[in-house]
Amino acid sequence: MDKSPSANEIQIGGDHYKGRNDNDIQHWDIMSKNNVGYLEGNLTKYLRHRKKNGLQDVLKMMHYLDKILECIDTFGYRPMGMVPYSTIELFISQQGYNEHEGHIMYQMCRWVRREQVESCRPHIQALIDEYSTAK
Numbered sequence: 001m002d003k004s005p006s007a008n009e010i011q012i013g014g015d016h017y018k019g020r021n022d023n024d025i026q027h028w029d030i031m032s033k034n035n036v037g038y039l040e041g042n043l044t045k046y047l048r049h050r051k052k053n054g055l056q057d058v059l060k061m062m063h064y065l066d067k068i069l070e071c072i073d074t075f076g077y078r079p080m081g082m083v084p085y086s087t088i089e090l091f092i093s094q095q096g097y098n099e100h101e102g103h104i105m106y107q108m109c110r111w112v113r114r115e116q117v118e119s120c121r122p123h124i125q126a127l128i129d130e131y132s133t134a135k
Contacts, residue, residue, distance in 0.1 A: 024094045025087065030109070035081030039068045040108040047101050055131040061104070062124045065117065072114050083109035100126045 027048075031041040043064035049057035071077035088109055092102045100123040107116050 025091050027091075030083055030087060030091060034083040034087070034109070036083060036109060037080040039064055039071070039077075040079070040111075043068070044105055044108045047095070047097065047105060049127070055128065058124060058127045058131065062121075062128070065120055065124060068117050069114065072117065079111050085110075100124075 027045055028041075030036070031044070036044075043061050046052075046057040046061045046064070049055070049061075068077065088106055092105055095101075097105060103123045104120045107120050111117050
């Protein structure tokens with residue numbers, strides 16, 4: 001009897017997973033295993049911007065950041081889970097994230113205070129600026 005491929009073995013649309021190693025940690029596995037919230041998970045998913053939709057994905061990160069801050073201020077939204085440092089470090093390394101992307105990943109996976117979330121704003125803005133100066 002043939003075994004069906006796992007969800008991690010399938011890609012629907014695009015080729016942003018091409019060349020990945022079987023040992024690479026998958027974003028959705030990190031978020032699910034560590035009970036990271038929907039908003040944080042979606043924000044960090046767009047860190048793939050260099051492999052997908054560029055500036056549009058970075059603008060989506062800023063939009064999600066604004067939503068998280070709005071939820072904190074409006075109804076006391078709090079983080080749900082926390083990813084171990086070693087997992088984040090390995091993921092950042094595998095993805096080849098730069099300083100800005102790494103900061104965003106760390107903060108979204110380990111925040112406790114509003115200031116930690118807000119600290120992502122200049123890093124996302126720096127990514128936006130990269131696209132603006134690249135033209």
